[in-house]
Each structure stands twice: as C-alpha cells, then as structure tokens.
Amino acid sequence: MLSSGFPQFQRIRSRMVHLDRTYSAVLFDMDGTLLDSSAVVERVMTDWAVQNGVDPKALLAVCQGRRTIDTIRDFATADMDCEAEAARLEAAEVSDVRGIIAVPGAANLLDRLPPDRWAIVTSAGRDLATRRLTAVGLPIPEVFVTAEDIQQGKPDPSGYLLAVERLNVRAEACLVFEDAPAGIEAGLRAGCDVIAIDFARPEVAAHVCPRVSDFREITFNLS
Known part of the structure; x- marks a missing residue:
C-alpha cells in the first residue's frame, strides 16, 4: 500500500x-x-456511452481523474478510433460549461x-x-x-x-x-x-x- x-x-x-x-x-x-465539473462530465460521458453501447455507470465509475483517451481505451471496440473519439468528447466538454x-x-x-x-x-x-x-x-x-x-x-x-x-x-x-x-x-x-x-x-x-x-x-x- x-x-x-x-x-x-x-x-x-x-x-x-x-x-x-x-x-x-x-x-x-x-x-x-x-x-x-461533474454535471458536465456526467452529461457528456453518458451520451457517449449510450451512443456506443457502453454501460454509463461503469464508464462514470472510472473516468474521473483520468485522461479521456485512457478512459476511451478501456471501453473501445476493436475498430474504434480512440483518439478521434477522445477528441470528440473533449470538444463536447469544451462547449458545455453549464453547472x-x-x-x-x-x-x-x-x-x-x-x-x-x-x-x-x-x-x-x-x-x-x-x-x-x-x-x-x-x-x-x-x-x-x-x-x-x-x-x-x-x-x-x-x-x-x-x-x-x-x-x-x-x-x-x-x-x-x-x-x-x-x-x-x-x-x-x-x-x-x-x-x-x-x-x-x-x-x-x-x-x-x-x-x-x-x-x-x-x-x-x-x-
């Protein structure tokens, strides 16, 4: 420990x-x-999870404090472009500062x-x-x-x-x-x-x- x-x-x-x-x-x-920023993270990550067939609760449980690219890699399918998905997620977060x-x-x-x-x-x-x-x-x-x-x-x-x-x-x-x-x-x-x-x-x-x-x-x- x-x-x-x-x-x-x-x-x-x-x-x-x-x-x-x-x-x-x-x-x-x-x-x-x-x-x-938890309100924004929950909105953006939940939307991405639903769109990609990922359990939102599982995604939200591990995404805090980590780089977006590292989280995406944990849940990516074999044919997913992880860097492109991470860039898309970060762009969505940049545009959303509500809450x-x-x-x-x-x-x-x-x-x-x-x-x-x-x-x-x-x-x-x-x-x-x-x-x-x-x-x-x-x-x-x-x-x-x-x-x-x-x-x-x-x-x-x-x-x-x-x-x-x-x-x-x-x-x-x-x-x-x-x-x-x-x-x-x-x-x-x-x-x-x-x-x-x-x-x-x-x-x-x-x-x-x-x-x-x-x-x-x-x-x-x-x-």
Missing part, C-alpha cells in the same frame, strides 16, 4: 486541518479539486499564492482546462501541465514530476491537492504530501491521506 508519509496534522473544530510543516510549492488537480462551479475557497487561495509557487496538473486537455478555469473565474497558472504534456496519465506520477521540475522545487517539499484515487496515487508516487478534497467525491474518504471538503478547511505554510 502507498503511504503518504504525512506529517502530524491537527483537526480543529469539525473538519479544520492545519499542516505543521512549510512547503515550497502547491500543486493542484483541476476537476473535482479546484472546480466541480460548473469553483470549489469554495479555491479563488481566495490561488489569489494569495505567488505565481511561481503553484501549478495545475490536470488530465484534461489544455483547451478544455482553460475553458473551465475561465468559466469559473480562476486564474491560468504559469506552470500548467495538461494531457498534451505527458505520455502516461494518472495514476502515473509523470505529470506531477513535470510540474515539480518546471517549478524548480523538490517533490518532497510540495503539497498536492487531489480528489480522485488515480490522482491521489499519482501525487504519492511523485513523493509529495497529498490532501484529498472530497467536495465533489465523498467516496474519496476511503483513501490513504488526510481530507477536507474544500479549501476553507485547511491552513499550511509556504516558504
């Missing part, structure tokens, strides 16, 4: 978490972490972080990620790792390791915020501390790291 190697932390009031260490940088997943909201506290936290001390590492493509961040009024980071930048999606740690390299910090000095098991595993495998955000995914509670509902429930130090 992966271990977070997490330092001691305190719970204050019902869910407040204070981290007793200082970090060099903060790395964020996007969907389900900084913003909740997307920022996770509480996300905008305030990002506004307070120096631009060279944080990054987003997302399984979404750059166009889709930019569209969603803009739709909810969140900033586009200087270090922005998207699906196009990596060969292997989460739970492979390469996305987080690339962000660490671009920020010129050590992985063990980074704090990762994630929501999905695949992303949590990626952060842990990269050597970072990980906090789970369960705003959109209460089932993340079963995973192996501390959790909060949103960014109003946590404090930490940045050097």
Whole structure:
C-alpha cells in the first residue's frame, strides 16, 4: 500500500486541518479539486456511452481523474478510433460549461499564492482546462501541465514530476491537492504530501491521506 508519509496534522473544530510543516510549492488537480465539473462530465460521458453501447455507470465509475483517451481505451471496440473519439468528447466538454462551479475557497487561495509557487496538473486537455478555469473565474497558472504534456496519465506520477521540475522545487517539499484515487496515487508516487478534497467525491474518504471538503478547511505554510 502507498503511504503518504504525512506529517502530524491537527483537526480543529469539525473538519479544520492545519499542516505543521512549510512547503515550497502547491500543486493542484483541476476537476473535482479546484472546480466541480461533474454535471458536465456526467452529461457528456453518458451520451457517449449510450451512443456506443457502453454501460454509463461503469464508464462514470472510472473516468474521473483520468485522461479521456485512457478512459476511451478501456471501453473501445476493436475498430474504434480512440483518439478521434477522445477528441470528440473533449470538444463536447469544451462547449458545455453549464453547472460548473469553483470549489469554495479555491479563488481566495490561488489569489494569495505567488505565481511561481503553484501549478495545475490536470488530465484534461489544455483547451478544455482553460475553458473551465475561465468559466469559473480562476486564474491560468504559469506552470500548467495538461494531457498534451505527458505520455502516461494518472495514476502515473509523470505529470506531477513535470510540474515539480518546471517549478524548480523538490517533490518532497510540495503539497498536492487531489480528489480522485488515480490522482491521489499519482501525487504519492511523485513523493509529495497529498490532501484529498472530497467536495465533489465523498467516496474519496476511503483513501490513504488526510481530507477536507474544500479549501476553507485547511491552513499550511509556504516558504
């Protein structure tokens, strides 16, 4: 089992978490972490599943936190053009931002972080990620790792390791915020501390790291 190697932390009031260490940088997943796009994902993925004879529940159970192309490959028929299908799905998601909201506290936290001390590492493509961040009024980071930048999606740690390299910090000095098991595993495998955000995914509670509902429930130090 992966271990977070997490330092001691305190719970204050019902869910407040204070981290007793200082970090060099903060790395964020996007969907389900900084913003909740689950309404869009459910609409688009369900439509695709029905059109292709796939069980929508099975598809939705595994698509969160992963690149679209990786999810499509899991359900593709032998003659399916997976790259074309993934591109079609992402185009549908880019055009649909109904119901997307920022996770509480996300905008305030990002506004307070120096631009060279944080990054987003997302399984979404750059166009889709930019569209969603803009739709909810969140900033586009200087270090922005998207699906196009990596060969292997989460739970492979390469996305987080690339962000660490671009920020010129050590992985063990980074704090990762994630929501999905695949992303949590990626952060842990990269050597970072990980906090789970369960705003959109209460089932993340079963995973192996501390959790909060949103960014109003946590404090930490940045050097």
